[in-house]
Amino acid sequence: MSVIIAPSVLSADFGNLQRDCEMINQSDAGWYHVDVMDGVFVPNISFGFPVMNVLKKHATKTLDVHLMIVEPDRYIQRFAEAGSAVLTVHYEACTHLHRSLAEIKKHGMKAGVALNPHTPVSNLNDIIQDCDLVLVMSVNPGFGGQAFIENTYRKVSELKELILKNNAHTLIEIDGGVSEQNALSLSRAGADVLVAGNAVFATPDPSATIAALHKTANS
Numbered sequence: 001m002s003v004i005i006a007p008s009v010l011s012a013d014f015g016n017l018q019r020d021c022e023m024i025n026q027s028d029a030g031w032y033h034v035d036v037m038d039g040v041f042v043p044n045i046s047f048g049f050p051v052m053n054v055l056k057k058h059a060t061k062t063l064d065v066h067l068m069i070v071e072p073d074r075y076i077q078r079f080a081e082a083g084s085a086v087l088t089v090h091y092e093a094c095t096h097l098h099r100s101l102a103e104i105k106k107h108g109m110k111a112g113v114a115l116n117p118h119t120p121v122s123n124l125n126d127i128i129q130d131c132d133l134v135l136v137m138s139v140n141p142g143f144g145g146q147a148f149i150e151n152t153y154r155k156v157s158e159l160k161e162l163i164l165k166n167n168a169h170t171l172i173e174i175d176g177g178v179s180e181q182n183a184l185s186l187s188r189a190g191a192d193v194l195v196a197g198n199a200v201f202a203t204p205d206p207s208a209t210i211a212a213l214h215k216t217a218n219s
Contacts, residue, residue: 003187003217004030005210006064006173008197009055010046017051020201021058027207028214031062031086033175033195038069041093042142049082056083064193066114066175068141069093073100080107088112088135088173091119101130112173116141117149121158128162131170133193139176148177153189160190180209183217191217 007029012020024032032055039045055063065084067075072089079087087109094100097113104111112133113124117140124134136155139146156172163170173193174186183194194217196210203209 001192003183003191003214004193005214005217006031006033006193006195007200007206007210008033008035008175008195009051010035011197011201013201014051017054018058020206021055023207024210025058025060027210029061029210031064031193032059033197034063034065034084036065036067036069037142041070041090042068044142049078052079052082052084059083062086064088064112064173066112066135067093068114073103076100076103077107080109084109086110086112086133088114088133090114090116090141091123092116097127098130101127105132114141114175115155117151121155121162124159124162128166128170129168131168133171133173134159135173135175137176138174138178141176146177148179148182153185156186156189156191163190178213180212180216183213184219187217 037044037046062085063083064086066088087104089100091113101111110132113131114135116137138149138152171192174191175195178194178196179199200206200209
């Protein structure tokens with residue numbers, strides 16, 4: 001399987017969201033990455049169901065939704081109805097993680113778990129086979145444009161080892177500070193999905209940037 005590039009919609013131009021959706025649809029991106037923040041779990045607020053409805057209407061690729069919110073279980077069904085194909089909750093926000101993952105799958109979505117930079121991979125020893133995806137935060141969650149945390153490479157390698165040891169089929173996703181400079185190293189460490197926000201949308205030609213990231217990560 002080739003490495004998937006997932007542009008982060010949080011960095012798109014919300015005055016021209018349909019235009020940016022059409023760009024992603026026609027690009028080498030495989031997924032849309034959708035960050036939902038509540039101002040409680042992380043110190044920022046993003047968007048909710050009105051924007052999800054726009055994405056559902058215009059997106060022709062997988063909607064990969066990352067919930068950076070407290071009490072994510074309350075919204076699982078609504079995100080399924082809003083078009084989410086992959087729904088990721090934070091390890092740190094779920095008291096009963098196994099139950100949360102089962103509920104996500106019950107509503108027909110792939111179930112992901114996100115780990116903050118300080119959360120060790122070993123915390124997933126007893127749940128890895130229930131995870132369709134693990135999202136490794138390579139910055140502290142809440143804001144775009146942060147510097148990549150170099151310890152991420154070791155963490156990805158450790159996570160890949162855990163997946164293989166348990167004969168799991170879990171995908172590894174990286175979110176934060178992804179660029180052409182580190183895409184290949186992340187891929188070689190074991191990453192399957194790379195989220196890119198400012199690295200894509202802050203460039204003059206986002207589609208060309210996505211193509212370059214895809215080529216680099218799969219070289």
